[in-house]
Amino acid sequence: MTNYVVLQTDFGTSDGAVCAMYGVALSVDPGIRIFDLTHDIPQYNIWEGAYRLYQTISYWPEGTVFVSVVDPGVGSERRSVVVKTASNQYIVTPDNGTLTQIKKHIGIVAARIIDENVNRLPYSGESYTFHGRDVYAFTAARLASGVISFDEVGPEVSVDSIIELPVTEASIEKGAVIGNIDILDVRFGNLWTNIEREKFKQLNIEYGDSFEVVIENEQRQIYKNIMTYGRSFADSHLGEPLLYVNSLDKIGVALNQGSFAKAYHVKSGANWKISIRKVPKVIYN
Template sequence: MSKRHLVLQTDFGLSDGAVSAMHGVALSVDPELSIYNLTHDIPQYNIWDGSYRLFQTINYWPEGTVFVSVVDPGVGTKRLSVVAKTKNNQFIVTPDNGTLTHVKEYIGITEARIIDEKINRLPNSGESYTFHGRDVYAYTAARLAAGVITYEQVGPSLEVEKLVELPIAQPSYTEDAVVGNIDILDVRFGNIWTNIGREIFKKLGIKYGDNLEVTIENNRRHIYKNIIKFGRSFADSRLGEPILFVNSLDKIGVAINQGSFAKAYHIETGANWKITIRKPQGIFN
């Protein structure tokens, strides 16, 4: 069989040799493997962000690509190590701790297998319990990507319904407003990305150039409230002004033109961060 691409994601950062060790293990399985980095800047222990970054990226890779995602605060515990097969015939090697949440919800997972560590573990690493990213995940993923093992040889089957999932809130719509969560930050630029899809947003009957009232709350505490224009791109606002836009995942984002919205207003992500967008009453439209 032809070799598959191997893509790595972790919360390890690049300041030490951890990621390099994972590359080395994979290349020791097959020096001709093509290995790529998705990101190694997931916030430490943040399983939600790891799950979201997989969802953000996975559909843009060829069929058969093998992904490794290691955000693993439970390393060394009884949490399972799995390889999931997606609806689009890709593979994710990861701890079963919620990392598969967004892919399962929005893309689909058809099969899952528990990694049999008696077979799929770096030789002579059996006494190490704190670096499964190197000893189990990179090694198993490389063997799968290189065709050394088949998917069936990963280990015993696990019912997809038993995979650990994090709670996902769905956006809601009323006659004059949509309400959602702040799912993730566009970290480099400080934009905030919501879970409000373009289709539900369109139910407000808005058009480009409309001004909308945006309220952001954290545990019902008001963090931000302002009137913001809905634009096609950042160029539709003046330098330093906020703008609503449709992001690359077809969901609503909020930005400051050449500034960081998240940093300016100390915005974070998660189930407790709510955003409400409504048509304002009065003279704004």
């Protein structure tokens, strides 16, 4: 077990909520090292919280304790859990779908419900709207510092009972690979799809090949154009679109030094579909 705690929320940093979570963790053990994954998850967007965990967790040492609080059901009957991943890390979170991508792509080997009779900030028992501070940060700090073991979090539950959000798999249909726009690379406006590189390679692709890309939302066509598949953004001209492999080994769509999402008003989610079909190579002058 490390003494690392990594926090993710949809709280933002314009008030004292995140700072309060820091304070609770440090009151358990001043030697804990606390890091921020992000606090800019869109409000109530459980899917994006799940994805950002998946994007990040594999690059942290074994024993790191993550806290993810995107919790529109706070104070309800939804469960509060700690899970142990197949890569020997821990996630403290509401059981509301936040663990979807971790369960699917990394694996969960054990899960426990947080026993709030033991693992809850003292004198906070009448508050039901800030479990991020009163339950999750407190439990994470106790676990990371060795005050409690994983077994002492609370009663064990089946990994199969962990709630998952619907996930669509990419497919090959009539010579095209069909997928979803899972999420946006927010800062730069790139589109990150659910199309794995190995699935894309089934189209018999090479760098420099041209592809017809169609993006639809609710069966309404938003975008259709030809673009090149490149190793990096430098493989296209300024302002040109391109396909590339992103940092999660999936296919991304970008504009060279521009925001594809803003330029074409594209968002992410289950309703955003993308089709990629190989076409004869286009030569730009």
